[in-house]
Amino acid sequence: MPLHEDRANMLVEVIEALKTIAQHGHLTDERSALIDVGTTKYINFFEEEILDTFISQGGATCRFYEGPSGSGKSHLLSLLYHLGIKKGYIIYRTALSDDLPLDDWQGITKEILANMEMVVGNQHIQSLPNILKELSKNPQYQIDKLGKTPLPHEGIRKAIIFAMKHSQGLDETQWEVLSRNILGEKTTVKDFSGAKFARFFKGSLTKRNAEVFLKTVLTSLHMIGVPGLLLLFDENNKTLTTSPTRPSNKFKKAANLIRRLIDGTTNGTLVGTGVVFAVLPGFFKHVNDTYPALGQRLMMNRNVAEGIGWRSPVLPIQSVNETESPEEFLRGMVELLLRYFQVRESMKEELYRLGEEVLEAHAGADYRRALIKRLATHLIANIESIR
Template identity: 25%
Template sequence: MSESEEDFKARAHIADARHSTIIQLAHGIAPADDSVLEQMSVGIDFITDFWRDKYLREYISAGGSKIKFITGQSGSGKTHLLHLLSNLARKEHFVTVSFSAKEVWLHDFKEIYLEILRQSDVLKILEDCSRKVINEMGFDWQDIPQGKVFIDYLGELGLADGITRREIRLQLKTLFLDNPLLDNNFALACSLICGGILGHPFLEQQSRQLLLSFLHGDSNVKLSSLRPLGLSASRITKFNARHMLRSLSEIIRLSGHAGLFITIDDVDILLDGSALNPMHYTKMKRDDTYESLRQLIDDIDSLHNIMFIFAFERALIDNENSGMKSYQALWMRVQNEIVSGKLNRFGDLLDLDSAASQMYDAEAIVQMSRKLARIVNSIDIDAQTINPEQVDEILQLAKTGGISIPRLVNRSTLGNIEGEKAHV
């Protein structure tokens, strides 16, 4: 019996996924599959569990804000840790945003904010806010039939009178317009969109799209078109982007989430001097990035329910000509974390190379290898758990500082896997 087209596509998809996983593992890249990522995590839980308990469950969800930096050489597990932390944050009901500095410019905070907004799905957040309004008025949003707005549902119950409509407007005013943490334009746009979701005050589809385009920083929006809706004629810029971010984190909290969790990887791209790189940073752009980071550090206490984690290779710290040391205003704010050299889980900088001795003893290294071998064997590639002699060799090589322990374990466990990838 011939194979159906659907079966063939399904089998091809599985083969592609296996091939992708093998490539990622062979090159020390954190696998995209969350289940694989968690299966192969060893030793790092003394960081992830601590940050989950102290930050996600307590400090950030209670209204605090934090910036942390993760550094280490290539293959030390920076991206792996970012993925794990994002997974934990989602489970703790945070809105999570993750991107690479290879994809988003960092010298203009407006670009960072717009990427955060894009991934946050502001319309879904405002839908959750509208449900909060419904609940505050003594109704259950789940009782409203799909496709029907709240005001029409009230009409069927004979409750869509002037008093009820006024109560809806008061709820929106309290939630958005009277909220001191919200930018005026941002608050009014959210109030109007939420009203449209509820069915009162009525909002035309064209106006709704205009407001969403404004929130997303669309440069094609004519400022004059905002005035009839009550908004002032202003755009999102690098100067007001942090204030807009505070507004975004506030509506995320209002929607019922614990907060906003943001990871930015590959910040060391600032050191890439190749003019062929589409994300090439000139000295001016690099200094603007450092200044933007400096401002974020200084302003972080004005934000609420938000956590930033930046990851980069150690060279961004050590390079005196182009790294953080080259921008004194930023270096003054981070140098104490770096000079101390002691692992402090409350500290603002986590050096995975320095922490390796506490994360990876001989038992943890064998466990890491065993988990890796099990995953690879499950996709029909032969891999063997390392032996005690290999463990000793890994520990000795790691002391030289040339290659990270996770990368050494990968190499020893996977062996010459490159030649086998073609058969996956």
């Protein structure tokens, strides 16, 4: 493709990205990397040290990023999501809310199984059964190791093996029954016999077995050749806090789930998996005050000026960005936008003026979303005069 066509296509992508930012304040799709300032080195670090060197070799980790709304947490998760997709990972991404409580292993497990995503070839595949069906077409993915390895939940392990072996030859009714079983829906001997299956996979997903069910799925996928899995959780409102004097049972269960995920990365029950939480300010202190069993696992040096190593599993969101001040971030963003658009000097000055107004109004770490949205809105409003 000629260079001028490449630039024209890129410009179209940037304009569409800016329109989305102007409307919603942030991006969640692959265009996030087009409007990114300061995180390139951290993303490269995450790719090389976390994904390539650790998770793809069978390791597991929990990572936490803390910052207020508008500080870049969702943007970082979007970058990690698309990095994982590019590298052949299976990804689950969600915003934590009251509709998805983190105190319910069974509910979380069903959500992950139904909504995990993977790109195979050029196809975007969603849900565990559909992913298995697609992977079964590719000799790159093999069940030999999985077939020889006992796992905590033998029912789902055997169902995954069966899907990899036979999914291409099942009729619609058989595939529907098998899919329900793999998704953790209750299936009975009658369901399987009615679909003319010769066997029944015991142990449907329940509250009691949900943890081992999920961990068996994650381990199984890594064993058949998926390089790794990323589970991304974004706290957009105070879903992970409770009364400091009387923590609720719901909070205790959610904190315990997070604790067991962390422990799973060190005791070997999680394999080839990265779990990432983006949380709001106060989460760590609150957990430490109300649930010390988790709080002691989340100790964090909060003095960014002292420097925080990226290998730390708990980081303030500003530490992953190279820009050292809001003013430097503003300069970086304006320079980035000017690389895409040829604008008159007065437009450049206007962008800086608008950005400085945003910085004056946002004294904390929450300025980034407001700043980018303001610049995007102005550029889109004047797009015809600068294209």
